[in-house]
């Protein structure tokens with residue numbers, strides 16, 4: 251007999267509906283939902299019953315943008331697949347899609363194999379990969395086809411970071427054309443890196459070396475210019491486009507304009523852009539380094555445009571871009587030169603809670619919370635309905651969420667392998683109570699009960715958001 255779990259009495263929230271329903275889980279899957287007061291639900295027997303009275307029963311979060319152990323800026327992101335996926339589970343995320351990296355001059359396959367080695371047997375929750383293209387040439391274009399067939403169905407390109415990940419417009423166009431043919435979705439880091447490097451050089455030459463200048467040189471106009479250019483290139487290629495970590499109001503406007511034309515252009519933002527600002531980058535005593543990421547944090551006024559974009563579906567997804575570097579020893583590499591601060595921020599544990607706070611604050615509805623954090627990321631990256639919803643046949647990736655719990659975010663209590671929290675002291679209404687990953691309790695009444703190696707690699711299908 252397969253182990254059976256019944257979750258009773260909660261409010262089941264999916265992107266499509268909210269219902270008072272009991273959920274029957276058999277082994278790794280959801281097998282049925284039935285109204286909590288129905289004879290059908292009452293008739294279910296189970297090995298375990300979870301009482302969700304007064305709680306939300308929501309799909310596990312799908313975070314489609316993380317960088318565990320990423321080599322970047324002369325160091326490595328501080329979370330391993332083991333620590334990072336455990337922290338994700340604590341925060342109610344049950345699937346991540348991380349980025350395997352092609353090293354310049356090397357095959358995509360080499361990069362993908364390396365990421366499988368790092369992650370295999372170490373993850374607490376399920377995971378997939380996108381591929382970062384650092385070297386678009388005939389060889390890597392051909393390899394894209396093979397990767398799509400293997401479930402790596404999305405490819406990130408960079409208009410930023412010349413000499414590291416940067417691709418020029420010709421390379422971008424070629425990759426987009428290939429994506430249009432093989433179904434691979436192009437994800438774009440849209441910032442004009444060539445112009446930014448000029449401004450970095452000028453700032454440093456004038457002695458403007460503090461973390462806040464990271465935000466000043468990476469101008470909103472250079473994000474919107476690159477976003478515009480990426481959209482036009484995608485149109486020429488006849489390819490859909492997904493713009494990652496959108497932070498500038500002007501970039502949202504580019505996406506809105508494209509979508510108003512009916513173009514298949516999508517945008518993602520991250521909690522740091524919704525809750526933090528250049529005020530954080532300007533914190534004294536080099537504390538601003540904690541908030542250095544790219545695209546950068548923007549002045550507070552941009553936040554309203556991002557929330558609006560999430561409401562109007564001009565932005566479809568909220569990921570974390572989790573790329574943690576410790577303040578001590580890592581962020582400190584950039585004392586006296588902001589351009590040497592490793593770019594990236596921690597957040598994989600905080601996303602579901604911060605977005606729930608967005609519900610409490612009236613920015614989005616409960617269903618929209620689930621849509622942007624679970625269902626649409628799953629659809630966008632070919633994981634739906636296995637992930638991102640609670641329905642018969644879906645993986646039993648389920649979170650029991652207490653909407654009334656009060657918590658204070660802190661590095662003292664978080665589970666990410668990083669020595670600070672970007673949201674230190676922030677009060678949140680709502681907290682994850684129990685998390686099932688394919689039926690297995692990985693967080694059980696706020697205790698960790700998962701294990702490294704439970705998480706499986708997921709082969710993804712191509713983007714389902716258009717269909």
Ligand SMILES: NC(=O)NCCC(=O)O
Nearest residue numbers: 543544545571573593594
């Ligand atoms: N975002 C960031 O600052 N670091 C991670 C790499 C990237 O996504 O560009």
Ligand SMILES: [Zn+2]
Nearest residue numbers: 439494495544
């Ligand atoms: Zn990026």
Ligand SMILES: [Zn+2]
Nearest residue numbers: 315317571573
């Ligand atoms: Zn990233």
